[in-house]
Amino acid sequence: MAIIGVSIVLSAVAVAVAAPVLAPHDFKKQQLSKALRPPVWASGADRTHLLGTDQLGRDLLSRIIYGARTSLLVGAGGVLIAGTLGVAVGLVAGSAGRRTDVAIMRIVDVQLSFPPILLVIAIMAFIGQSLLNVVVVLGLVTWVQYARVVRGMTLAIREHEFVEGARALGASQARLVLRHVLPGVVPATAVIATVNVSTLILAEASLSFLGLGVQPPTPAWGTMLAEGREVFRLAWWNAVFPGLAILLTVLGVNMLGDALDRGR
Amino acid sequence: MSVATYVLHRVAQALLVLFTVSVLSFGLVYLTGDPASALVPLDATPDDVDVIRRGFGLDQPLYVQYGRFVGRALRGDLGQSFRYRTNSLELVIERLPKTVLLAVASMVLATVVSIPLGVLAATARRGPGDYLATGLSMLMISTPAFWLGILLILLFADQLALLPAAGAGSWRHLVLPAVTLAASSIGLLTRLVRATMTEVLRQGYIVTASAKGVSRAAILYRHALRNCLIPVITVLGLQLGALLGGAVVVESVFAWPGVGWLLVQGIATRDLPLIRSAVLVIATLFVAINLAVDLLYGCVDPRIRHA
Numbered sequence: 285m286a287i288i289g290v291s292i293v294l295s296a297v298a299v300a301v302a303a304p305v306l307a308p309h310d311f312k313k314q315q316l317s318k319a320l321r322p323p324v325w326a327s328g329a330d331r332t333h334l335l336g337t338d339q340l341g342r343d344l345l346s347r348i349i350y351g352a353r354t355s356l357l358v359g360a361g362g363v364l365i366a367g368t369l370g371v372a373v374g375l376v377a378g379s380a381g382r383r384t385d386v387a388i389m390r391i392v393d394v395q396l397s398f399p400p401i402l403l404v405i406a407i408m409a410f411i412g413q414s415l416l417n418v419v420v421v422l423g424l425v426t427w428v429q430y431a432r433v434v435r436g437m438t439l440a441i442r443e444h445e446f447v448e449g450a451r452a453l454g455a456s457q458a459r460l461v462l463r464h465v466l467p468g469v470v471p472a473t474a475v476i477a478t479v480n481v482s483t484l485i486l487a488e489a490s491l492s493f494l495g496l497g498v499q500p501p502t503p504a505w506g507t508m509l510a511e512g513r514e515v516f517r518l519a520w521w522n523a524v525f526p527g528l529a530i531l532l533t534v535l536g537v538n539m540l541g542d543a544l545d546r547g548r
Numbered sequence: 549m550s551v552a553t554y555v556l557h558r559v560a561q562a563l564l565v566l567f568t569v570s571v572l573s574f575g576l577v578y579l580t581g582d583p584a585s586a587l588v589p590l591d592a593t594p595d596d597v598d599v600i601r602r603g604f605g606l607d608q609p610l611y612v613q614y615g616r617f618v619g620r621a622l623r624g625d626l627g628q629s630f631r632y633r634t635n636s637l638e639l640v641i642e643r644l645p646k647t648v649l650l651a652v653a654s655m656v657l658a659t660v661v662s663i664p665l666g667v668l669a670a671t672a673r674r675g676p677g678d679y680l681a682t683g684l685s686m687l688m689i690s691t692p693a694f695w696l697g698i699l700l701i702l703l704f705a706d707q708l709a710l711l712p713a714a715g716a717g718s719w720r721h722l723v724l725p726a727v728t729l730a731a732s733s734i735g736l737l738t739r740l741v742r743a744t745m746t747e748v749l750r751q752g753y754i755v756t757a758s759a760k761g762v763s764r765a766a767i768l769y770r771h772a773l774r775n776c777l778i779p780v781i782t783v784l785g786l787q788l789g790a791l792l793g794g795a796v797v798v799e800s801v802f803a804w805p806g807v808g809w810l811l812v813q814g815i816a817t818r819d820l821p822l823i824r825s826a827v828l829v830i831a832t833l834f835v836a837i838n839l840a841v842d843l844l845y846g847c848v849d850p851r852i853r854h855a
Contacts, residue, residue, distance in 0.1 A: 397835055401796065
């Protein structure tokens with residue numbers, strides 16, 4: 285399972301990075317005369333468009349390939365923001381004393397008792413919709429999982445003898461946390477991060493589907509699905525393939541996360 | 549911690565969350581920069597904007613505005629919906645039963661499917677049944693709900709003409725949205741049941757029961773399942789909240805006339821009072837469900853209070 289997961293994730297990254305080389309067509313080139321052509325294996329297909337075309341005659345495969353960039357960028361950027369913030373807050377809560385701890389955990393509890401997708405939808409409806417805003421908002425909404433776990437682990441690791449030893453040798457608080465506690469929370473953080481990536485990719489797709497995420501002409505799988513939905517009775521491929529791309533990517537990330545969790 | 553302290557603690561936390569929710573739904577319009585121009589329809593003139601600014605008291609200090617907002621909200625007034633020209637909160641409350649129906653139906657479906665599936669996986673560990681259940685649940689967690697919804701419409705409404713593709717009214721309208729919304733919960737719960745059941749089946753009393761000659765079905769459903777229900781029910785409570793959030797997306801795929809679809813329409817038409825009301829109502833419901841679940845379990849299972 286780990287091997288399948290890793291292969292899927294690496295392929296998705298490779299596709300995103302090599303998009304200009306891999307894409308057979310310009311993803312934004314419209315050809316209305318070629319609108320809604322089916323995939324090559326169906327009758328009436330245009331052989332140069334492997335997965336067919338959308339309502340503006342744009343090549344579906346090329347758009348899916350470029351869409352990988354959006355999804356992975358949101359996944360990576362969101363994890364970077366959520367992970368950095370969450371781990372930092374968790375380390376502080378677990379090591380700075382009872383008062384700080386209680387105050388921080390109260391904030392965490394408040395955020396956890398709010399439906400995350402609703403929070404994101406509400407914020408995105410009011411601030412402008414752009415890739416950067418999607419990444420920042422999703423990152424700021426999902427940091428709490430990291431904070432909770434890291435805080436718990438910090439409290440536990442601090443009790444270990446090697447930390448006691450380092451303290452006895454006169455190590456500063458900052459050094460204790462960064463040199464001795466931080467390495468201990470890395471494996472758990474990696475597991476949370478993979479789960480987080482799949483949540484982020486699905487959330488971005490939902491937002492784009494609702495028209496609140498990445499805006500056209502930037503290709504995003506969720507946006508493509510929303511456009512495909514308008515014509516799915518005439519041209520099923522426009523709604524099916526982008527969704528398949530999301531499913532496959534998220535599945536790969538989840539399999540990887542499962543394997544990491546078991547190997548811990 | 550005594551029960552009374554626990555209840556008090558938990559209620560105080562819920563109130564804090566409600567306060568945050570109110571600040572958030574109050575503050576949302578300020579994220580746009582100029583709340584006055586955000587609060588009027590797109591075709592308003594600059595004079596209209598000025599009227600709104602004074603009319604809504606937007607020239608007052610923020611704390612005064614917030615106080616007025618809460619005062620009005622408590623009286624059930626969150627402003628007129630631009631599109632429907634009536635009280636936006638009433639509009640939302642009117643749609644609420646439909647959303648609750650959808651969420652509850654999905655939760656029942658998720659429970660009914662995931663418990664046997666999880667038990668199957670736990671008892672047939674590393675067998676075909678386990679791989680099937682585990683694979684299926686992984687797939688369900690990874691599937692975007694709106695895509696699943698479109699596929700189900702293509703198959704069951706268009707090709708087979710078995711079920712309606714959109715709208716509400718009969719139980720047949722409920723089937724596709726409920727299945728769509730339940731899918732990821734089914735995946736999550738199946739994994740949870742499998743994990744807790746595996747753990748429980750290793751316990752001594754299970755071995756004792758089977759040594760005494762108790763039948764396999766009785767061991768599974770009378771002894772083991774009961775003991776893995778507490779984590780399952782706790783997660784179910786949390787899932788109900790998640791389903792309320794997920795309903796926003798699923799409702800708009802199936803044109804299901806609930807709060808979620810109303811919210812999405814409100815966003816499309818920039819109907820800010822309506823968005824505010826929908827967010828406030830869903831969030832309040834979510835907080836209430838969480839509180840109820842926590843209080844119930846704090847009373848039933850002492851271990852939770854002490855955690």
